[in-house]
Amino acid sequence: MRITISPQRLSSEFVRKVEEISGQTLPSCYQCGKCSAGCPLSFAMDLLPNQIIRLVQLGLEEDIANSKTIWLCASCLTCSVRCPRGVDLAKVMEALRLLTLRKNVNYVEPSRIPQEVLAELPQLALVSGFRKFTA
């Protein structure tokens, strides 16, 4: 894969917003890959968690937008408790989701969930799912 990086990208509004929402210092990550090694959902991800944070560092917003990874994160915090650099990657994932959700774009559309599924799912599944995936 060929990517282009630039000083403008590295200090873009996108990078600044992710740092602001997540409260994390993005350059701390040195790409050891421990987050991806332990992630229980990584088998389903097109980009691995460590690749996501690398793309954020480089300001490559479009590559992240074209990936499903941030929507497969279950906020289980396995990466966060294991990071040797103290980066809370779950917070970075949340910030990336919020950049979309705050544009009033839902990832999950509650009205499209079938009635029988709504009746069957436990309440905490619905509330947490809607909190994570709706605007």
Added chain:
Amino acid sequence: MKLSYYPGCTLKTKSKNLEDSAIASMNALGVELVELPRWYCCGTVYSLADDDLMRQLAPLRNLIRVKGEGNSKVVTLCSFCYNTLKRANLMMKDDQAKRDALNSFLDEEEDYQGEVEVVHLLEMLRDEIGWEAISERVKLSLGGLKLAPYYGCTLLRPQEAAIDQVERPTVLQDLLKTLGAEVVDFPFATECCGSFQIVSNPDFVLDCSWNILSSALRWGAEALVASCPLCDYNLSQRQGELVQGYSEFRQIPILYFTQLLALSLGLEPEVCCFDLNYIDPRPLLKSKGLLR
């Protein structure tokens, strides 16, 4: 002893088996769980956004209510409620800027500084009552039952909210050993079940279930023991598909630790509401002579 108790949404609906067995067991151990009046949803998931305090209001108002009732401690049964209330409370204790902002927004309330202690029932059993006192009350030993303790995420992560060692917890296995059960140590005890992804990507949750359950079976478990209603649902609900998809897979019930505690303390099986378990554990319990 009386203790303020926060139930949360799912314990009043799908998971009455967790609530009823816990209240009855604690009564038998001399602790009355007094439900917090006018509680409402804790928010279920702690907000991970640093710049949005609105999502902290729900857990915070519950904590303020606990304090308003004159209590300094609140106990939770649901792992999600525990995590959300615990972290909101830690934020109020440790982050002065956020505390000030929230207190000034909540101008109808007295300032809150994180005074209430949020504990999970497993911590109560371990730290306040103690394994020895529990073992003295055991009327029915769970001997012969091979149980895999399953912690999931929210009892253990993040570090500051963990009720035990993050990577190598023992509290559930200590309880189960106290009740006489044989504990199966398996490597997926702290692995995520897929959590709220059940709403958006249920098939990936099924893959997570397969990883966890097949490991427990391989290590010889006859049932999994959990404390979280979402783990219970995710790990149970679609086992039929795993049976069809994998010839070596067989159904394995999920039990709440409180159901086993109640049974072991010799309480009436009705308090366990076994009919609410997604996979009926009664055939297993009967085969071990633990249920008539």
